[in-house]
Amino acid sequence: MEFSLAGLWLAIIGFFLLYYVVSDGFGLGVGILCLFPGKNEDRKAMMESVGYIWHTNQTWLVVVGGMLFGAFPLFYSILFSALYIPAVLMLVGLIFRGIALDFHEHSRSKRLWARMFGAGSLVAGMAQGLLLGGLLSGIHVRDGHFAGGVWDWANPLSFLVCLGVVAGYVLLGCNYLVLKTEGDLQKRVFGYARFLFTVTLVLSSVVLLWINMRYSYAAGKWTFLPDAFYRVLAASLTALAFFMLFRSLRGTREAAPFFWNAVTVVFSFVTLSISVYPYMIPHVVSPITVHQAAASSGTLAFMLVVTGILIPVMVFYTTYTHRVFRGKVKA
DSSP: HHHHHHHHHHHHHHHHHHHHHHHHHHHHHHHHHTTSSOOHHHHHHHHHHHHHHHHHHHHHHHHHHHHHHHHHHHHHHHHHHHHHHHHHHHHHHHHHHHHHHHHHHHHOHHHHHHHHHHHHHHHHHHHHHHHHHHHHHOOOOEETTEEEEEETTSSSHHHHHHHHHHHHHHHHHHHHHHHHHHHHHHHHHHHHHHHHHHHHHHHOOOOOHHHHHHOOHHHTTTTSSHHHHHHHHHHHHHHHHHHHHHTTTTOOOHHHHHHHHHHHHHHHHHHHHHTTTEEEESSSSEEEEEEOOOOOHHHHHHHHHHHHHHHHHHHHHHHHHHHHHOOOOOO
């Protein structure tokens, strides 16, 4: 029962993490786009497109953190012991982003605060990439405690993942703005999206290849059933999603690029997760499995009841917020 509960909680946390990555990812991407050359009116429209929903989307990051703390306390303690520098940078970036967004609305120096909004978004996006990269590059654990160095996360794989995450966020932001804007701004972000599609595809492919070369258990899943079946299926669906995104970026339907972009994020995440499963903390020598990282079955069951009560309320509020502020913004 404990293993099934641990697996269920891994799926639940993965779902809400994906929801955060897509929903706040486009917000971070829009923020980073504020650093690109352009008119103040365009930056104002871009910030308004996320100004009413960013705080709601960001809430899911707190939810994921709380779930990890309760359901996988060993993973939580090791992760933030090893990666506390990127974690602190992420919090600083997110806080600064929120401050800049509020000051932009009431300040006379709107260009300055738009740039600050972009800088905060860039720092947060890069830090999230370094968190993921630091995890994927492996965390050395001994006797249930982090046994590595403070700068272990600063390695080539982490920096490559960081670039991929930032490019992916900006691509999401571009496709969101295609949906939310019109005129010259829409045409410009369409052009950015076509370029960023190639960058994101290349970086994602290199990271996946690197993971397979780094960990023997990841490479072995291509040859042994039933792992090979799930691996090939996930990789095929990811490739199909990227192809559909490519087609949508050459079409005229405004909603299609964002939809297929979100689908590529989901299937890329699934493909990457299958590569390292059942390990929650990958490492060449001392990986930690999902079962080892999980809390007791009683804790997991209690959390399941509480989550079943609270999460539907949050989902309803988030859905309502997005519905209220749907539609175009004017430059």
